[in-house]
Amino acid sequence: xxxxxDARIPDGPVEGKWHSWLDSHRLVGPRNRGDYxxxxxxxxxxxxxxxxxxxxxxxxxxxxxFQDSARRAHSIAAQGGINATKDYANEGDSVHxxxxxxxxxxxxxxxxxxxxxxxxxxxxxxxxxxxxxxPFNREYGGMLATRSFGGVLVERTFYCxxxxxxxxxxxxxxxxxxxxxxxxAEVMSRHEMLDLVVVDGRxxxxxxxxxxxxxxxxxAADCVVLATGGYCNVYYxxxxxxxxxxTAIWRAYKRGAGFANPCFTQIxxxxxxxxxxxxxxxxxxxxxxxxxxxxxxxRNADEDREPSEIPEEDRLxxxxxxxxxxxxxxxxxxxxxxxxxxxxxGLGVGPTGRGVYLDFRDAIEEKGEETIAGRYGNLxxxxxxxxxxxxxxxxxxxxxxxxxxxGGLWVDYGLQTTIPGLxxxxxxxxxxxxxxxxxxxxxxxxxxxxxxxxxxxxxxxxADLDTETxxxxxxxxxxxxxxxxxVGKLMGVxxxxxxxxxxxxxxxxxxxxxxxxxxxxxxxxAIEDIRELREEFWSDLRVPGTGEELNQSLExxxxxxxxxxxxxxxxADAIERDESAGCHLREEHQTEEGEAVxxxxxxxxxxxxxxxxxxxxxDLHHEHLSFDEVEPTARSYK
Amino acid sequence: MNFKLRxxxxxxxxxxxxxxxxxxxxxxxxxxxxxxxxxxxxxxVADGGDPIAYDRDCMEGVCGSCSLLIDGIPHxxxxxxxxxxxxxxxxxxxxxxxxxxxxxxxxxxxxxxxDRSPLDRIIxxxxxxxxxxxxxxxxxxxxxRPEDQxxxxxxxxxxxxxxxxxxxxxxxxxxxxxxxxxxxxSLPQGDPERFDRAHGMVAQxxxxxxxGCTNFGECQAVCPQEISIKVIGELYHDYRQAMxxxxxxxxxxVKPQ
Ligand SMILES: Cc1cc2nc3c(=O)[nH]c(=O)nc-3n(C[C@H](O)[C@H](O)[C@H](O)COP(=O)(O)OP(=O)(O)OC[C@H]3O[C@@H](n4cnc5c(N)ncnc54)[C@H](O)[C@@H]3O)c2cc1C
Numbered sequence: 001x002x003x004x005x006d007a008r009i010p011d012g013p014v015e016g017k018w019h020s021w022l023d024s025h026r027l028v029g030p031r032n033r034g035d036y037x038x039x040x041x042x043x044x045x046x047x048x049x050x051x052x053x054x055x056x057x058x059x060x061x062x063x064x065x066f067q068d069s070a071r072r073a074h075s076i077a078a079q080g081g082i083n084a085t086k087d088y089a090n091e092g093d094s095v096h097x098x099x100x101x102x103x104x105x106x107x108x109x110x111x112x113x114x115x116x117x118x119x120x121x122x123x124x125x126x127x128x129x130x131x132x133x134x135p136f137n138r139e140y141g142g143m144l145a146t147r148s149f150g151g152v153l154v155e156r157t158f159y160c161x162x163x164x165x166x167x168x169x170x171x172x173x174x175x176x177x178x179x180x181x182x183x184x185a186e187v188m189s190r191h192e193m194l195d196l197v198v199v200d201g202r203x204x205x206x207x208x209x210x211x212x213x214x215x216x217x218x219x220a221a222d223c224v225v226l227a228t229g230g231y232c233n234v235y236y237x238x239x240x241x242x243x244x245x246x247t248a249i250w251r252a253y254k255r256g257a258g259f260a261n262p263c264f265t266q267i268x269x270x271x272x273x274x275x276x277x278x279x280x281x282x283x284x285x286x287x288x289x290x291x292x293x294x295x296x297x298x299r300n301a302d303e304d305r306e307p308s309e310i311p312e313e314d315r316l317x318x319x320x321x322x323x324x325x326x327x328x329x330x331x332x333x334x335x336x337x338x339x340x341x342x343x344x345x346g347l348g349v350g351p352t353g354r355g356v357y358l359d360f361r362d363a364i365e366e367k368g369e370e371t372i373a374g375r376y377g378n379l380x381x382x383x384x385x386x387x388x389x390x391x392x393x394x395x396x397x398x399x400x401x402x403x404x405x406x407g408g409l410w411v412d413y414g415l416q417t418t419i420p421g422l423x424x425x426x427x428x429x430x431x432x433x434x435x436x437x438x439x440x441x442x443x444x445x446x447x448x449x450x451x452x453x454x455x456x457x458x459x460x461x462x463a464d465l466d467t468e469t470x471x472x473x474x475x476x477x478x479x480x481x482x483x484x485x486x487v488g489k490l491m492g493v494x495x496x497x498x499x500x501x502x503x504x505x506x507x508x509x510x511x512x513x514x515x516x517x518x519x520x521x522x523x524x525x526a527i528e529d530i531r532e533l534r535e536e537f538w539s540d541l542r543v544p545g546t547g548e549e550l551n552q553s554l555e556x557x558x559x560x561x562x563x564x565x566x567x568x569x570x571x572a573d574a575i576e577r578d579e580s581a582g583c584h585l586r587e588e589h590q591t592e593e594g595e596a597v598x599x600x601x602x603x604x605x606x607x608x609x610x611x612x613x614x615x616x617x618x619d620l621h622h623e624h625l626s627f628d629e630v631e632p633t634a635r636s637y638k
Numbered sequence: 639m640n641f642k643l644r645x646x647x648x649x650x651x652x653x654x655x656x657x658x659x660x661x662x663x664x665x666x667x668x669x670x671x672x673x674x675x676x677x678x679x680x681x682x683v684a685d686g687g688d689p690i691a692y693d694r695d696c697m698e699g700v701c702g703s704c705s706l707l708i709d710g711i712p713h714x715x716x717x718x719x720x721x722x723x724x725x726x727x728x729x730x731x732x733x734x735x736x737x738x739x740x741x742x743x744x745x746x747x748x749x750x751x752x753d754r755s756p757l758d759r760i761i762x763x764x765x766x767x768x769x770x771x772x773x774x775x776x777x778x779x780x781x782x783r784p785e786d787q788x789x790x791x792x793x794x795x796x797x798x799x800x801x802x803x804x805x806x807x808x809x810x811x812x813x814x815x816x817x818x819x820x821x822x823x824s825l826p827q828g829d830p831e832r833f834d835r836a837h838g839m840v841a842q843x844x845x846x847x848x849x850g851c852t853n854f855g856e857c858q859a860v861c862p863q864e865i866s867i868k869v870i871g872e873l874y875h876d877y878r879q880a881m882x883x884x885x886x887x888x889x890x891x892v893k894p895q
Contacts, residue, residue, distance in 0.1 A: 049771070056770035068693060069758050071798055072701040088778070127774035133767045133827050135782075135790040142781025163795060166700055170794065174766035181762045189755070212747055241695040276666045278673050281697045385722060388668070451771045498683040500676065544688045549650065550748040552691050553683065 003258055003610045005623045008412045009113045014629050015095075018117045021413070025456060026463035033058035036462050037469075039206055039221040041193045041248050043070035045078075045165070045443055046426025047227030048172035049450025055179035057455060059462075062219060063176065063185060064208060066192045066243060066555075071173040074229050074241040075446065078165025080286050081149055081157035082443040084122040088146055093154040095119045100630050101152055102441060105331070106406075106434020107582035107598065108632040109261070109606070111625060113413060114432045118441075121448040126158055128451055132171040136160055149288065149440045157440045162286065162378050168443055172450070188219075192555065193248045194483040196224065196255045196422065199475045203422035207476075207483045211555065214548040216483050220471035223421040223461055225454065226252060227446075230405035230427035232265060234563045234570065235515070236507025238402035239271060239284040245559035246566050249409050249428050257417040258608040258621065260410035260430035262566065263574035266437055266583045267516050268403035269335035272386055273355035277504070282401040283386055285358075286379055287439050290328045290335070292363035292372065293396070295319050297356050301346040307357055307395050318342055322593075326637040333436055333583045333596075334637060336400035340516045341594070343399075350397045359395035400516060404442060406433045406583070407573075410608045410623070414457035415449060418610075421465070423458060425449035430606065435582025487547045490557045495540030499556040502537045506530065506560070506567060514571050519587040523571045530571070534564040569609060569618065576620060579603040600632050639665045639730045643678070645690055646737040651745050651753075657735070667726035671714060672697065672704060674725050675736075692750035697721045699862060702797035705804075706750055707737040712801035712860045719799065719862045739804035743811070743847045754800050756846035757814060764838035765818040767827050786824050793820035795863045802857035802865075808849030813857040815843050816869035823876055833880035840877050 010017045010024075028036070036059050040051040043065040051063040065073060087093040098119035103110060126144070130136065136158050137145040149157035160167040179185035190211040197205040197218060205220040231246035232238040253259045270285045296315045303310065318338055320327045330338075339356050342348065349355045364372050369392075373380075380391045387397075408431060409417050409424040416423050426446040433441065513526035537560070545551045580589040580596035581603065589597045606623040640663040648655025662678045669677070672694050679689035695703040699719040708714035714723040728734065736750065744752040794817070802813035819836050822828035828835070844850075851870050858867045 053771040067695060067701070067703060068754055069702075069798065071758075071761075072695055072703050074696065074701075076701045076797075077696045077698050124773065127777055128769075128771060130777040131767065131769045131774040131827060133790075133822050133825050135787050135794050135821070135825065136777075138782050138784045138787045140784060142783055143778045160794075161791060163700065166797075167791075167794060174761060175769075175771070177758065177762040178766045178768060187758070189758075241701060242697055243695050275668045278666055278669045278677055280670075280673050280676055283698055385718065386724075388724075388726060455771070496684060498680045498689075500680060542683055544683060544686075550691055550751060553689055 002619070003418050003608070003621055005258065005410065005418070005608055005621055006412065007111065007623060008414060009111070010413070014112055014116045017113050018120060022456065025460040028459050028463050030058055034060060036060065037062065037221040038223055038225065038458060039064070039219060040225045040227060041206060042073065042227030042229060042426070042428070043173065043176065043187065044073035044075035044227060044229055044426060045169055045172060045446035046428070046450045047225070048073070048169065048176045049447050050225055050227060050425060050454045051185055052172060052175035052179055053451050053455045054458065055176070055184035058184070061179065061185040062188060062221065064188045064191045064193060064206070066190065066211060068189055070176060070187050070189060071170060073169060074244050075169045075443070076166050077241060078443055079162045079284070080288060081147070081159035081164045081440045082125065082168065083149070083156050083440045084126045084158060084444065085119060085156055086123050086126060086144070086146070088144060089155045091154045093156050097154065098122060098156065102432065102438060103434070103630050104635070105436055105438035107436055107635065108434065108600065108604065108627060109581050109625065110432050110434030112627060112629055117453070118432050118445055118448050121452050122444050124452060125444060125447045129168055129171050132175060134160065134167045134171040152438070165443060168447065193228070193251070194486070194558070195251045195479050197475055197479045198255050198419060199469070199473050202420045204469045204473070205471070205476065207479045209483070209487070212550055214546070214551065216480055216487065218471070218476040218480050220469050220476065222465060222469055223423065223458060225423045225425060225458070226409065226428050227426045227450070228428045230408070231566060232402040232405050234506070234567050235402040235510050236503050237274060237279060237282050239268060239282055242281055245562070247559050247562045249424065250562040250566055252409060252417065252419070252422060254611050255419065256611065257419045257422060258410035258610055259407070259569065260606050260608045261407040261573065262570045262609065263514065263577060263584055264406035264435050264582065265402060266332060266404040266406060267336045267400045269332055269339060269400045270358065270398045271401035272383065273350050273397050273399035274352060284401070284403065285383060285396070285398060287332070289358060289376060289379060292367070292375065293328065293358040293360050294362060295328050295356055295358055297342045297347040297349060307349070307359070308361070316342070316347065323637050330637045331436065333585070336516050337585060337594070339400055355397040355399045357395035358398045360391055361395070364392070402511070402515070404437055406431065406435060406437055410606065414460065415454050416457065416461065421461065423454060425454050435584055486558070487554065490541065490554060490561065491543050491547050493538060493541040493543070495542045497540045497542055499541060499543070499553060499560050502533065502541070503556070503560050503563070505533055506563060509533070510567055510570070514574055517585045517587050518574045520575055523575045527568055527571045530564060530567050537561070537564065573607055573609065576607055577603060598634070604632070639667055639725055641665065641674070641728065641731070642733040644733070644735040647690070647749055648746050650748055655746065665725050667724070669725050670697070670721055671706065671708065671723040671725065672721050690750065691748045694721055700797055702799035705739045705752060705754070705799060707739055707804060709735055712739060712804040713862055717860060717862060717864070719797070722862070739800055741803050741809045743809065744800060744803065756848070757798050757800060757811065759846060760811065760815055760839050760842045761818060763842035764831070764835035765822070767822060768831060780826055782825060790821045790824045793817040793865060793869050796865055797863060799862065801860045801862060803848065805856040805860040806849065807854055807856065808852060810851045811843055811848040812851040812870045812873065813861065813865060813867065815839050816873035817865050819873045819876060820869035823872065832876050833883050836873055836876035837880035837884070840873070
């Protein structure tokens with residue numbers, strides 16, 4: 001059985017597609033909705049908004065998360081803001097402009113119809129959040145405030161100080177708790193999905209482990225929604241929350257869901273550099289810092305003076321030099337790549353030599369301490385809290401870190417995967433960001449999916465579903481047994497080494513060879529090394545304790561086992577994508593000046609992988625992308 | 639740096655717990671408290687022991703997962719979350735005790751992991767504005783004074799970690815409850831439900847077995863988000879009004895003169 005990729009994009013002009021879909025989709029009457037049960041795995045922005053909305057419509061919703069409370073999902077950490085085309089600043093912003101920015105930002109590797117819909121729904125998200133009591137920043141007159149973000153030319157980013165993700169998530173979480181109170185929704189916290197139950201080709205439920213008791217059980221439903229976030233922790237160190245993982249989408253892939261563009265991962269340029277081996281994650285510093293900070297490294301590799309004592313002529317402002325018009329505001333991938341290049345050249349700073357300066361000296365001199373404090377005061381304080389150094393006195397040190405995964409489960413226009421009844425939303429799907437995501441667009445996509453798109457597409461699916469889920473179907477028992485067997489296997493390796501030790505090594509392979517830049521030979525050798533490490537893992541892993549209790553080592557080991565397999569697929573995907581696009585820079589495909597070169601003839605596609613069985617090469621399928629609204633052009637930030 | 643640790647070990651809720659002594663050496667001063675525990679855990683596993691269980695996730699001080707009582711103080715000496723406490727904050731060679739947050743409403747699940755679900759149930763009892771998803775009014779038709787927004791935000795930044803509960807001699811969760819009420823009740827959107835919200839959340843708070851507030855102020859002294867105890871005053875204000883409303887409702891509507 002080979003996978004069919006039908007994106008099911010409605011006909012007609014791009015601006016009318018979503019409306020025509022809404023006008024023609026099938027409905028479930030209010031009195032019948034209570035007959036249907038929907039499982040939502042994940043309670044981040046995407047999952048919480050979807051679960052609350054569907055419960056509010058009258059479906060019975062069961063939401064799962066591995067944290068102790070739905071409110072703690074990784075989305076809570078998003079800082080900068082969320083985009084919407086309100087055009088309050090009267091700059092001529094429009095749905096069309098946000099659409100174009102997103103398509104271009106994604107380097108022409110996203111679906112036009114989806115991106116248009118996203119831009120179109122953006123304003124409703126702000127309205128929804130405000131109605132929930134999300135305290136967005138206001139201007140003196142009480143109107144909503146906006147700022148510009150990530151190098152775009154309009155101010156369309158809404159924010160709650162530096163805690164926008166927290167406030168948006170609390171809004172969605174509270175809406176979900178309201179539904180719990182009403183008896184429409186149930187939150188299964190401290191539960192981890194270990195597998196998907198598929199009956200006759202349809203998703204009918206999940207198997208989850210109660211992390212407190214270790215009990216593994218099946219949960220049946222009429223359809224399943226995965227909102228389980230991204231997989232950048234495959235790199236071990238990333239800006240993602242420590243427990244973010246790929247297990248749910250990976251299990252779905254192994255049950256037949258197509259996995260799209262796994263190699264598209266974004267490495268964010270402004271993070272606090274690693275300071276030692278013990279480190280467990282990297283902290284993002286908001287991109288807005290690049291509006292006023294100047295990025296440089298010493299010109300000489302043997303420089304040993306304090307940064308403040310290095311004179312102008314011995315400083316290399318490499319972005320300003322190479323990109324005179326955009327300077328320090330080049331897109332994320334360009335900034336990350338250039339930082340890597342100067343560090344590879346031995347010019348990096350800090351104890352590990354992998355860091356560059358982000359200097360506010362000139363901005364403080366020109367604009368005054370007060371202005372800079374107003375803009376970045378809390379970020380400076382956060383930097384100082386973590387590093388013990390004050391950006392007022394000495395330049396910050398930054399280095400790129402894995403941040404966001406554009407790849408994920410393939411979904412059609414209705415956010416349905418290749419398994420009927422299995423939907424994927426938020427960062428977990430391959431989504432609307434193509435080969436690179438613009439700042440402040442992830443939260444927009446999560447909430448557009450959860451509040452406004454998925455509840456309708458799920459309705460459409462359920463209205464057409466003519467068979468009931470039978471919780472006694474043998475598939476449920478079989479899937480539970482398979483999950484128990486896997487746990488038993490992990491517990492039984494009987495080696496000596498903790499899972500985190502293997503994870504660090506896997507991360508290093510991925511960062512070096514499938515990170516900021518990639519190249520064929522490196523990727524091929526990475527696959528070899530991953531396989532070798534995986535074998536070592538399966539022979540020398542030690543998971544103490546038992547499976548019948550809270551066992552965090554077991555949780556880590558299970559997630560890592562899946563990361564090994566995903567890492568290999570990421571490398572395979574990066575090899576097949578024989579072009580440079582967005583964040584994916586293949587060293588073989590760049591101009592003499594080091595600019596990425598796309599291949600629109602061969603690679604204007606989504607690469608979708610189909611699992612064929614353990615240790616068998618997965619099949620590669622292509623969804624061809626066409627660009628009718630925006631003409632593909634090469635990016636230039638010179 | 640080297641440290642001597644006394645760590646609370648408890649296999650599960652029903653079982654007895656006790657302190658276990660450990661030593662960690664060669665810790666980088668830049669390591670966070672949780673990273674120091676990671677180093678210790680890798681060593682414990684290599685030596686054939688059972689690693690220490692503790693909650694953590696974002697490691698940036700905003701998810702509220704981490705919940706360590708460090709030397710008897712929730713999150714440790716610096717009024718930041720456990721994950722934002724760094725080893726450079728302790729003298730080399732220090733003896734440090736590590737326990738879970740202590741409160742009878744927060745049973746220990748294992749080692750340093752506690753059950754904080756009562757906080758979710760307090761939110762469930764009214765910590766929201768009753769709107770469902772769909773088209774909403776244009777926000778700028780209802781301006782919010784920036785000082786009201788700031789005030790709401792000062793309370794809304796609560797991360798729900800429960801340090802306030804662990805610090806309170808009465809085991810009260812009033813700072814947590816007050817923060818949510820102050821956030822929503824200071825915005826025009828939250829006004830229609832203000833009394834029901836205050837009443838419902840306080841009733842649930844008491845139902846969960848948390849103690850009352852008697853103004854010790856220990857909660858604000860440990861709150862990593864520096865939420866002010868004033869939010870409890872605001873909560874009481876609305877709670878009293880709520881009780882009056884209920885009284886009136888019971889006696890029948892009182893016609894305004
Ligand atoms: C530091 C940082 C700053 C950011 N800033 C911004 C910003 O300013 N603007 C912006 O737009 N975006 C930003 N982003 C990106 C954005 O935050 C994320 O893309 C987005 O929050 C992802 O949300 P989600 O709902 O898809 O998943 P998540 O929030 O990651 O939630 C995943 C959920 O799935 C659950 N889960 C996962 N696996 C399982 C399983 N197997 N079983 C059960 N439950 C499971 C988890 O418990 C959790 O509830 C930022 C990201 C980071 C890391």
